[in-house]
Amino acid sequence: MTSSISNTPMVALTTGEPAGVGPELTLMLASSGKPLPATLVAIGDPGMLAERAERLGLGIEIEVSAPGRMPRDPRPGVLPVWPVALRVPSHPGVLEPANGAYVLETLDVAIAACRDGHADAMVTAPVHKGAIIDGGHIGFTGHTEYLRDACGVDEVVMMLATDAALHGRVAGEPRCALRVALATTHLPLREVADAITATRLERVLRILDGDLRRHFGIDAPHIVVCGLNPHAGEDGHLGREELEIITPTLARLREQGLDLEGPLPADTLFTPRHLEGADAVLAMYHDQGLPVLKYAGFGSGANITLGLPIVRTSVDHGTALDLAGKGIADPGSLRVAVALAAEMARRGG
CATH class of the missing domain: 3.40.718.10 (Isopropylmalate Dehydrogenase)
Structure with missing residues (x-):
């Protein structure tokens, strides 16, 4: 009982x-x-x-x-x-x-x-x-x-959140309030690019959107998505994953009702202008997103596994x-x- x-x-x-x-x-x-x-x-x-x-x-x-x-x-x-x-x-x-x-x-x-x-x-x-x-x-x-x-x-999503971000977005909450989810988790860096597929991205984003609604009470989550490459690929000059995989996947999911922004360069995404109004950030790999989150709220946050029963x-x-x-x-x-x-x-x- x-x-x-x-x-x-x-x-x-x-x-x-x-x-x-x-x-x-x-x-x-x-x-x-x-x-x-x-x-x-x-x-x-x-x-x-x-x-x-x-x-x-x-x-x-x-x-x-x-x-x-x-x-x-x-x-x-x-x-x-x-x-x-x-x-x-x-x-x-x-x-x-x-x-x-x-x-x-x-x-x-x-x-x-x-x-x-x-x-x-x-x-x-x-x-x-x-x-x-x-x-x-x-x-x-x-x-x-x-x-x-x-x-x-088949798929789960690792998301870390600082204490200030745990209870939903409220007016005036600190800028360091963050939820950062990962498209890939514990992979060697040389394997990350091959793991970023349209199928994986769609599964991860649907889980993230659904569990922000279910567990955090957010009716229409706004999710900001990092690019994989420096400058989000620089129009294909620094990598083509954004052009060929990430951007088309986001566009298709937007047509189905998800509120997605990106892909944005990770070095400027974690700034107040882009985080304003964001309910979560999706980083492409472990050390792209988590160092920023842990700098903002280490010792006062939590790790959440989304997509589980x-x-x-x-x-x-x-x-x-x-x-x-x-x-x-x-x-x-x-x-x-x-x-x-x-x-x-x-x-x-």
Whole structure:
């Protein structure tokens, strides 16, 4: 039995790479005393979480629970946990590839809980791709792709948003309020151009438009699209992807009712003149759009996977192995991710 989405959504939080900051950020969130708009349950190793709480001097009680069983009345200082056992002991800052299977199992538990109706949304703390791959999971390229395959969908879209952009466009909101979606995600740069096809662009833009309506309550999203090449191809002199793929695809989708602008040069798109009135930007590749967004709001944003049959958000940062176990990591992005997941679940997860 889950909570009523219209009241307090149940959010399943995977604690991420155990050697990173995910476990302690989860504990900090539970111990902060600040109210959350969700009933929060963590997924991880209860013993490891208890040890980290003690190490950091956090008076947290770990309440072992299970999907389908509602935690006792939520109260400060108590963290309900759906248990998954570490494969080998974990220490802050020290990667153990054998725990790659543990990390993936926490994701599997969260996905199943959302699909079975035991959770209304899932939030993920950061994982370490290299450790998971070194642990024998060769095909792992990231949360986004793993969730796509686990949920059996053809295409998903990674979108990051700063805190100021999470609740819809309002008059006077800061210029740094951004939503940036990606046409491609974790690809080597030399493979990006070949991945920009008309079919992919159409799928991505339809998902982006549809989920901005569904999850953010935007009736007619205005999406600004980056070109792939410098100067958006300079009329074909710096690349022909804009002329042959991107521009015709945008024109066809405009005829079908999508509100699209572009393709525009990425070096001038992220300026107030072009961002004014934009509900989202679509960048062609990972490092075209995300550095700008993270400069504008690092630590106060969230990562959202669009196109899934479930709600999933995450933090806007990595495992921060150098900060792990020291109690100095900032849980701000995790708090934003939980709040956003709860809001998305209420809107129509």
